[in-house]
Amino acid sequence: MLFLTGTSAFAITTPPPTRTLIARQTTSASTAAAEFITTEYITLPGQTNAHVTIAPHTITIAVPTCIQTLTPDKNGYLPPGTCNALYDYYPSFAAAVVASVAFGVLTVAHITQAAVYKKKFCWVIIMGSLWEFASFTTRSLSTLHQQSVALLLVSQLFVLLAPLWINAFAYMLLARLINFYSPTRSILSIPTPILSVIFVSLDFISFVIQLVGGSWAGPTAPEADQLKGIHIYMGGIGLQQFFIFVFLGLAVKFQFEMKEVDRLGRGRGDQKWKGMLWTLYASFGFITIRIFFRLIEFSAGNTSSNPLPYHEGYFYALEAVPMVFAILCFNVMHPGKVLVGPESELPGVIAMLKPKRAGRKEAGKGYSSLEDGNEVLMKPTVYHLT
CATH class of the missing domain: 1.20.1070 (Rhopdopsin 7-helix transmembrane proteins)
Structure with a gap:
């Protein structure tokens, strides 16, 4: 924390707050949802030095807390919206x-x-x-x-x-x-x-x-x-x-x-x-x-x-x-x-990039490339190494 007085400045270091939790058995507005309010107290300790005195201060925070009040059935079912209910319907x-x-x-x-x-x-x-x-x-x-x-x-x-x-x-x-x-x-x-x-x-x-x-x-x-x-x-x-x-x-x-x-x-x-x-x-x-x-x-x-x-x-x-x-x-x-x-198997990318091996001749069904004007056509062939 930084304070300015005139042309001088000095800092006060506040220790971490301590917390005291007090659970109250007080229901919130929605009892069906089984939500309770837990009151949490955070105490800020005081600080005294040559320049300033700060008294201790307690902050009260109301925290919604889910507390199960209903008993699950034999399969663990709880109505939708209640504490610990995992399904929004009864699953089949x-x-x-x-x-x-x-x-x-x-x-x-x-x-x-x-x-x-x-x-x-x-x-x-x-x-x-x-x-x-x-x-x-x-x-x-x-x-x-x-x-x-x-x-x-x-x-x-x-x-x-x-x-x-x-x-x-x-x-x-x-x-x-x-x-x-x-x-x-x-x-x-x-x-x-x-x-x-x-x-x-x-x-x-x-x-x-x-x-x-x-x-x-x-x-x-x-x-x-x-x-x-x-x-x-x-x-x-x-x-x-x-x-x-x-x-x-x-x-x-x-x-x-x-x-x-x-x-x-x-x-x-x-x-x-x-x-x-x-x-x-x-x-x-x-x-x-x-x-x-x-x-x-x-x-x-x-x-x-x-x-x-x-x-x-x-x-x-x-x-x-x-x-x-x-x-x-x-x-x-x-x-x-x-x-x-x-030929129904897809060649790998690496195999596709490899140059074709020479010394093959046609011997049945498969595919080979032929040039027909400006268009590349394919006709059935199978190749065997000679």
Whole structure:
């Protein structure tokens, strides 16, 4: 503390205040919320020296304190708004089990299909389905132990982040479709390996942002931190949807280019790419439904005018069901049915940059580059070293 007298100045150093806490059993205006007022006394000691005398002073601060007065039921449930209530509704154990079984079946199906069709990159969608399964399995346990913050937080994080795996899989799939069917093996002059790396990297950025936001918005975090976490998560999920729109634009461009390639007779001669592309559109459509649900839920706030956080039916109808169909799309139309052969694998960025080895001759089906005027075309070839 600095004092000025005339032309001189002197400082008084005040020791740290001591605190005495006295809890009063006095309810606040909202008894249903089980909020009590704790009176906190902070004593500032006096100070005496040659220039000034300051008497001791006590500051009284009323601090709202949550004290549980209601007894939880056998599952740990407490009414919304009361102390230690983690859910805004009574969660259904049966619904959580049904959802976990559905995602478990999808996970097993994708593992089986990836093994049958020998598609290594399908581990990405397996992870997405597995995270959904983990989320709803944990949620099933949480409905029976509703006072467990850890179970609820783990369930929330898995369900918030799992769709990003499905996004990444769709990005990788389109890059492989372009590489397999397009004569130029590129879109907008971007080689397919680089295209895949770009969008998977953008998806990872969105993943990190949503992870930070979801972690901060934990059920027991202070209200200010929860609000900040929700804003961060909304920014990440909005970014995710923006990347989806950009990627869908590239998918539409690929679709028009393939129509022209097929019209000129320069394609592979099959139309399987159409079914795979429409499957990709459908999956992104279901993911978009889920994203808009989350954006509306969080942007409208946790008030009585916003029914989404207070009715579990919305969560299952607009979160769980769309993600079941988003994953199921790729079970019904699996990439392994379309991307067949060694050329269906996407080359790595480093391998793409290496110069081609000389001394090869044509011996069957595959791809080689030919010049036709100013346009680079592709025709089927396979190369063997001579």
